[in-house]
Amino acid sequence: MSERLEARQLRKVYRDPGGEVVALADFSYTFPAGAVTAIMGPSGSGKTTLLNLLAGLDTPSAGAVRLGDATVSTLSERERAELRLRRFGFVFQSYNLIAVQNALQNVAFPMGLAGVGSAQRKQKALELLGRFGLETRASHLPHKLSGGERQRVSVARALANDPDVLFADEPTGNLDSKSGRVVVAALRQAATEGRTVILVTHDLRLVDEVDRVLELADGLLQRERVPATVSS
Ligand SMILES: Nc1ncnc2c1ncn2[C@@H]1O[C@H](COP(=O)(O)OP(=O)(O)OP(=O)(O)O)[C@@H](O)[C@H]1O
Numbered sequence: 001m002s003e004r005l006e007a008r009q010l011r012k013v014y015r016d017p018g019g020e021v022v023a024l025a026d027f028s029y030t031f032p033a034g035a036v037t038a039i040m041g042p043s044g045s046g047k048t049t050l051l052n053l054l055a056g057l058d059t060p061s062a063g064a065v066r067l068g069d070a071t072v073s074t075l076s077e078r079e080r081a082e083l084r085l086r087r088f089g090f091v092f093q094s095y096n097l098i099a100v101q102n103a104l105q106n107v108a109f110p111m112g113l114a115g116v117g118s119a120q121r122k123q124k125a126l127e128l129l130g131r132f133g134l135e136t137r138a139s140h141l142p143h144k145l146s147g148g149e150r151q152r153v154s155v156a157r158a159l160a161n162d163p164d165v166l167f168a169d170e171p172t173g174n175l176d177s178k179s180g181r182v183v184v185a186a187l188r189q190a191a192t193e194g195r196t197v198i199l200v201t202h203d204l205r206l207v208d209e210v211d212r213v214l215e216l217a218d219g220l221l222q223r224e225r226v227p228a229t230v231s232s
Pocket residue numbers: 014015016021022023041042043044045046047048049050
């Protein structure tokens with residue numbers, strides 16, 4: 001179902017008054033569909049930079065990102081926004097839910113942007129909430145939900161437009177280990193549906209929950225590991 005997300009010799013150099021920072025140097029990798037790939041590495045190693053380039057939120061200094069036949073990195077700003085809406089989903093450490101909308105409305109929101117009619121939005125949003133055990137929370141505002149519940153609402157929202165790729169930057173950063181595991185289980189479930197899931201994390205407890213681990217240091221891919229314990 002999903003098309004391959006591919007990075008080819010990606011490079012990102014930031015220029016600031018202090019000089020140049022090579023945040024990412026010649027990164028090449030093909031992310032497998034139907035799997036969760038974790039990107040790990042110390043603070044400043046380039047994880048968020050890489051995620052932003054892959055997701056078309058930022059443009060590389062050199063190299064390319066491809067999704068199937070599309071070269072993400074050469075699309076116009078407008079085309080990238082369209083791609084993010086329809087083919088990518090995002091989960092953030094701080095949830096980024098709309099505070100004045102309930103769980104159902106939050107999940108339905110990206111479908112509204114994509115032009116899906118209201119009855120269908122509601123039906124799909126309820127189905128997604130149910131999938132993550134949140135059927136009784138549909139009418140709750142975010143502040144009435146626990147952190148783990150909020151993050152599951154975010155995963156449901158990220159899946160609303162049936163993305164090929166799901167990006168998550170430190171999704172368990174604000175959660176205790178039990179809620180974190182439930183959120184990672186939700187991400188793994190998205191992968192079993194054939195999606196490409198890319199997870200940036202510091203959390204070593206998650207290593208055994210993912211299919212691949214890429215280790216970055218100083219903007220370089222140090223190694224790729226395939227944890228032995230994953231059962232799929
Ligand atoms: N907009 C920017 N301008 C200048 N330098 C930047 C910018 N964004 C990131 N950097 C630098 O690029 C390098 C990589 O940063 P990045 O945010 O990708 O790291 P990270 O691995 O996500 O770190 P963390 O784990 O702390 O989130 C760092 O040295 C950072 O200071």
